[in-house]
Amino acid sequence: MVGNKETEHAAVMHVMALERAAGRDPKDVRTSGLPYDIESPPRMIEVKAFSRTARSEALPLEHRQVEAARANPEQYYLYVVDNLAGADGAEVGVRTLHGETLSAMIERSQPQMTYWPTFRAAEYDQADRLL
Incomplete structure (x- = not known):
């Protein structure tokens, strides 16, 4: 089984x-703290990775990523890499979104506040475990 970090890393390496x-x-x-994953001048690329198809899936963007996309509509790209769990990588697909298309997608979405607490090692080790 491939985890989220491995899936994201594979997607970034592919891109x-x-x-x-x-x-x-x-x-x-x-x-580096930038609102994207890859700097590939003139592109600023945020990568969204999916082990299966991304068709009809939500593409979560942080507020700072939305602001960067709005400020740099022709340079900010969203690369959606999907089917990473496919056999031999044969089915891996990459869709690119930027400019008017990405702007329209952002404008039709509703912002939501999400908290991302870190599950520290000590908390993980001490947490009740169901068997």
């Missing part, structure tokens, strides 16, 4: 390979 093949110089900036 970076595609960016290099397109003649761009991508950099993984996930740990």
Whole structure:
């Protein structure tokens, strides 16, 4: 079974390979605090990864990602990588959204506040476990 981090990492590596093949110089900036995952001038790329199809799925964006997309509509890209659990990667697909299409998707969505507490190791170890 592949976890969320592994799925995201596989998607980012896949996108970076595609960016290099397109003649761009991508950099993984996930740990830099930027509102996107890959810097591939002139693109700022946020990657959304799905082990299965992303068709009709929600694409969660943080407030700062929405603001970056609004401020840079021609440079901010959302790459949706799906079917990562497919055999031999043969079914992996990448859809790109930016500009008017991404702006329209953002405008028709309703913002929701979400809390993302970190499940610290000590809390994980001490939490009741159901068997």
